[in-house]
Amino acid sequence: MPLETFTIGKVIGKGSYGEVYLVKHRKERKQYVMKKVDLSKASSRERKAAEQEARLLSQLRHPNIVSYRESFQDEKGFLYIVMNFCEGGDLYTKLKAHSKEGKVLEETQVVEWFVQIAMALQYMHERNVLHRDLKTQNIFLTKSKIIKLGDLGIARVLETSSDMANTLIGTPYYMSPELFSNKPYNYKSDVWALGCCLYEMCTLRHAFNAKDMSSLVYKILKGKTPPLPPNYSSDLCGIVQSMLELEPEKRPSAGRLLRHNYIKKQIALFLEGTKNRQKQKTVSKEDRIPSAKSKASKTQSAKSDSGYSGSGLEASIATISAVDCVFR
Helix, strand or coil: CHHHHEEEEEEEEEECCEEEEEEEECCCCCEEEEEEEECCCCCHHHHHHHHHHHHHHHHCCCCCECCEEEEEECCCCEEEEEEECCCCCEHHHHHHHHHHHCCCCCHHHHHHHHHHHHHHHHHHHHCCEECCCCCHHHEEECCCCCEEECCCCCCEECCCCCCCECCCCCCHHHCCHHHHCCCCECCHHHHHHHHHHHHHHHHCCCCCCCCCHHHHHHHHHHCCCCCCCCCCCHHHHHHHHHHCCCCHHHCCCHHHHHCCHHHHHHHHHHHHHHHHHHHHHHHHHHHHCCHHHHHHHHHHHHHHHHCCCCCCHHHHHHCCCCHHHHHC
16 A cells, blocks of 8 residues: 555644645655545545646646655545655745844845746646646745745646636735636736745735735735835846736736846856856866876766756756746
């Protein structure tokens, strides 16, 4: 039985129809996250959401989306979804810690995380998948600070990229105006939520906040947010504003955001920095290698320079086959 291959650890999360455990594979000795969903007690909608998450995760393969390992059901009606564990926790908790310390994030860090989230969204949208619940609590970090987009439980697969979804679903703070207006929506609602996340990374607070639901809806429908702190560039401010346009048609796609001149420049700087670090490592390594092995060392050096290692954006870009999309 698949469940017996894991040692069940502590509960690290609870939802309306399930619990999330930290588990360890007995043979691999590797930690995973296991979502346990009681399908016998779940409503048809909840059952559909859980089964859809398992199906979607098995199909989506991207360095910035939580990796799926397996899913299975037992005789008691429980569905188990096993995913890679993100040791760095979620972005919401990370931002909350910065807020308590009164420390805003450096713009380079904000952009590094933003680009990774946008890459994950672009990948999903190209496959006609909406996330529909993008928020900082659903954005995770690995040990090496690589972004992983997770919790696809209410994601929806559209038949075509022009189809519009109609269900009112998501987390209120990140919901787009069209959702509250009962209008059909598409991937531009995810872009709005991404704008809310980017604003939150810069200000350490929600883009739209209120004491009650009606006040929150009013603020979102007006679309006005306080300006970003002055330490952030006008380019970044403009990107936030473009994603929080009231009219969905005016918001850029995730792909277009990645092709923004400012973003392309930042990506180029990240990659250049990685190349320089690779060269420094190679030179240092060659200094320690005996001359008899110098030829092999140089061959290895050439291979190293063609790829990128490191954390965050660098590692993500290195493993994306369609990386040229950001330079078109």
